Amino acid sequence: MNTPLKRHHQGLMWASLLTALMLEFWHPLDGLAARLWPQWLMLVMAYWIMERSRCVSMFRGVLFGLLLDLGRGVVLGQHALLLVVGIYLLQQTRLRVRFYPMWQQTAALSGILLLQQALQWGLYRWLGYPAQWQDGLWTAASSAMLWPWLFLLLDRLNMWLRRSEN
């Protein structure tokens, strides 16, 4: 678990995290797509935590979260807080969740995603925005639906890179 990552792992991890960050920035302004836009960064981070718990630390979560806050023009620390909480919960449960069948894994992750959405709802209310709790449900649901596919995609890429290196 504590062995350092291979070079291809590092490359794939950074590429996927940066892609997720870009996708977060490309959040559509309105319409159905805006409601259903998944939490890309959290999902990609979740994959890497399950793969190697050490490669996404809370520190990295804070770093990416702050970048997201700056890029989206929201109050500093908002996304960072949500990511840190999510990363902590995943790190605590990863040893069990990792070996669950996919549907159970998705359910466990949904719990964490829902908690994040609830936190975000509270934060928006505190800041004075007319946040709707239903919106959080939509986002969490679409993120959970995406999870198995994202997991498969990243896992395939990971295995393919490993094989091509050997």
Add this chain to the structure above:
Amino acid sequence: MAGRGTDHNPLFMDQVPGSLRLTVWVLLLVALMVLDHRHHWLLQGRALTGRVLDPVFSLLELPDQAGRQLATWLVEQQSLVARKQQLERDNVRLRVQLRQWQALLNDQQQIQALLQPMVRASGQLQVARVVALNSHPFGTRVLINRGKAEGVETGMAALDSQGVAGQVITVLPHHAWVMLISDPDHALPVQLRRTGVRSIVVGRGRADELEAMNLPLSADIQVGDMLETSGIGGRFPPHYPVAVVTHVQRVPGERFAHVRVRPLAELDRLQFLALSWGPEPS
């Protein structure tokens, strides 16, 4: 390469339990949010960190710009000719109007010079395009494609063709953040055009509805009244249209009336913003 996976956490040693680390991070981040929200101490720091983001924004803009160019390229010749004729007609009409406005402006400036010796002539307008990738969750802050290099400064008023849209809050080298009047953090001094009663328009996080504060129950307000900038505070040019009153509710016993207004600027589909200084640059 060796040890790359373990030296990622410069602040805490590995022995520190996760729950403690979480608590410390949460406390730090909550403190950061409170400071950023309440005191805006970090706005300057944000501009500095934003310098890192500026090239990222330019990069993210590329697909949108490519699409825009492709669309321009694909426009048919015929529609271009028709458009040219239309623009020529408009041009003549606008030139005539401009003459009239200039005459009016001269008169007005003379009157203002008599009334208010301190009023500064409105400076040059800087026009910026709203960057499409803006993804503020409630759309109350937008990114524009002009920054420090083009002369944009913090505190400039942002106007669209219909009315006041917001003000510049953070300036990066080639981009700037504009806080729209619909943001809950935004307050704009206004007056009723018909009666001159003063008020403050505050955002509620919605593009189609703002709130006019501090209007006494007895104040003469009707649905349909026009609100314009009062120029108090010096940030915004005076007498620029802001919003129309849509809803007035007077609850007996309360000090102020509940007044809802609809902004004239199309805050949810802004494309271009004109930036200008108010009467007194800060």
